[in-house]
Amino acid sequence: MASWAALSPSIVEYFEGEDSYRCGYCKNESGSRSNGMWAHSMTVQDYQDLIDRGWRRSGKYVYKPVMNQTCCPQYTIRCRPLQFQPSKSHKKVLKKMLKFLAKGEISKGNCEDEPMEPTMEDTVAGDFALINKLDIQCDLKTLSDDLKESFESEEKKKGKSPKKEEPKELIQSQHIEEKLGSGEPSHPLKVHTAPKPGKGADLSKPPCRKAKEIRKERKRLKLMQQNPAGELEGFQAQGEPPSLFPRKANKSNQPKSLEDLIFESLPENASHKLEVRVVRSSPPSSQFKATFQESYQVYKRYQMVIHKDPPDKPTVSQFTRFLCSSPLEAENPPHGPDCGYGSFHQQYWLDGRIIAVGVIDILPYCVSSVYLYYDPDYSFLSLGVYSALREIGFTRQLHQKTSQLSYYYMGFYIHSCPKMKYKLCFLWTQSQSRKTGANGQYRPSDLLCPETYVWVPIEQCLSSLENSKYCRFNQDPEAVDEGRSKEPDRLQVFHKKAIMPYGVYKKQQRDPSEEAAVLQYAGLVGQACSERMLLLRN
Numbered sequence: 001m002a003s004w005a006a007l008s009p010s011i012v013e014y015f016e017g018e019d020s021y022r023c024g025y026c027k028n029e030s031g032s033r034s035n036g037m038w039a040h041s042m043t044v045q046d047y048q049d050l051i052d053r054g055w056r057r058s059g060k061y062v063y064k065p066v067m068n069q070t071c072c073p074q075y076t077i078r079c080r081p082l083q084f085q086p087s088k089s090h091k092k093v094l095k096k097m098l099k100f101l102a103k104g105e106i107s108k109g110n111c112e113d114e115p116m117e118p119t120m121e122d123t124v125a126g127d128f129a130l131i132n133k134l135d136i137q138c139d140l141k142t143l144s145d146d147l148k149e150s151f152e153s154e155e156k157k158k159g160k161s162p163k164k165e166e167p168k169e170l171i172q173s174q175h176i177e178e179k180l181g182s183g184e185p186s187h188p189l190k191v192h193t194a195p196k197p198g199k200g201a202d203l204s205k206p207p208c209r210k211a212k213e214i215r216k217e218r219k220r221l222k223l224m225q226q227n228p229a230g231e232l233e234g235f236q237a238q239g240e241p242p243s244l245f246p247r248k249a250n251k252s253n254q255p256k257s258l259e260d261l262i263f264e265s266l267p268e269n270a271s272h273k274l275e276v277r278v279v280r281s282s283p284p285s286s287q288f289k290a291t292f293q294e295s296y297q298v299y300k301r302y303q304m305v306i307h308k309d310p311p312d313k314p315t316v317s318q319f320t321r322f323l324c325s326s327p328l329e330a331e332n333p334p335h336g337p338d339c340g341y342g343s344f345h346q347q348y349w350l351d352g353r354i355i356a357v358g359v360i361d362i363l364p365y366c367v368s369s370v371y372l373y374y375d376p377d378y379s380f381l382s383l384g385v386y387s388a389l390r391e392i393g394f395t396r397q398l399h400q401k402t403s404q405l406s407y408y409y410m411g412f413y414i415h416s417c418p419k420m421k422y423k424l425c426f427l428w429t430q431s432q433s434r435k436t437g438a439n440g441q442y443r444p445s446d447l448l449c450p451e452t453y454v455w456v457p458i459e460q461c462l463s464s465l466e467n468s469k470y471c472r473f474n475q476d477p478e479a480v481d482e483g484r485s486k487e488p489d490r491l492q493v494f495h496k497k498a499i500m501p502y503g504v505y506k507k508q509q510r511d512p513s514e515e516a517a518v519l520q521y522a523g524l525v526g527q528a529c530s531e532r533m534l535l536l537r538n
Contacts, residue, residue, distance in 0.1 A: 369391060
């Protein structure tokens, strides 16, 4: 990658010392501390290496929290999409979107938004720098009512009463339950009659189960009676009621993939049409320019309704600086993704109008989420969760052509901030581990160690974070930062339109304090970036 990335070197201007400002999380007036630099231009490889050392961009401002001093340490968090399995709550969000697209009706009463990350301002000439926000919403509504309505409507079509009749016999087979849970095809059902009063429990039956499980089995039995040939194509492997959008049974009996859930087929007479477009935001493509005003109006409404901004605050210039301007150079290597690398807006079009925009960076090894904003009128669709799932699916799609691109970066995780717990809820599949003491299901997420810059599975980090806000996750006490600056004289300096190693530059300078700032910069960006990027010195 160096052969094509080196054609346009990064040029950065480092701000000496550390910035102290009001924390957007705990509201400490001067507790948040970070180092920062202004990126006049930056290659995607350099930015990839920087975020793997704890840096993050907001517009063209690139900053790194001082982890052992800031009031709310911000740990870089990433998801592993290739191993990601959508949880039950994720599936509910995807099914809710499909139902809305198909039928145009959905209950909006029980939609609750998770708290979102607060905003913060940096200290660079009043530039409005907002750190990454992935507005994950948690939809607590189950689909039981929706499925019930769907089932009853089918009964009405057939001229039957939707009222349920209590069957006299219940299916009681532990083996069937295990097969349904594992997704394997079930064997013929064995039916037992209830024991006579006063004779005690029937030992041939398993222990009492929840009423929800019994209702599922009743529904399955009823469907089998209506389909004597065993044609239950729409029935889910885990014993769920028929799908709202029936499709052919999965021959391998494996759980549906994320892509299957997202792109579930819709009826020909669907009420709505959803289209997701990826447009380059920097440099702006013709599609981006054509939709700029519409996209800005969605952002303005989002800031005013969701974040309670006054009408005059979400200005065009602030929107441009924060979400449109980017230091990343557009790069289109032959073996890269079809859309290339750089900064993009992922636009969600519903019936010909924009309802949401995900701001993302496509880098050599990851898709990095920058921000999400959406039309508040559609918050009932849990667009935060939905867009994140689409971005994970998008990362998997890019991986098919560019194998090294295999991660999804979600910005920062702050364990000491209760509002950030939604990222754990999003990344972790639901598990009973706390109740049973088991290890739980696979958790495809990692946190970046702030001292050695290695990725550590998040479940190995939580116990340490419960005891201390700042933690070194790498358990090897002898491990060091392998990418640290070892030869600062090889750092590249851009001075008076000339490029030179720092070893040459420092001989021309008389200010001894400048060396401390340059060495601080070299330590923060690491040896590789210090040799590739040009440090602008006036």
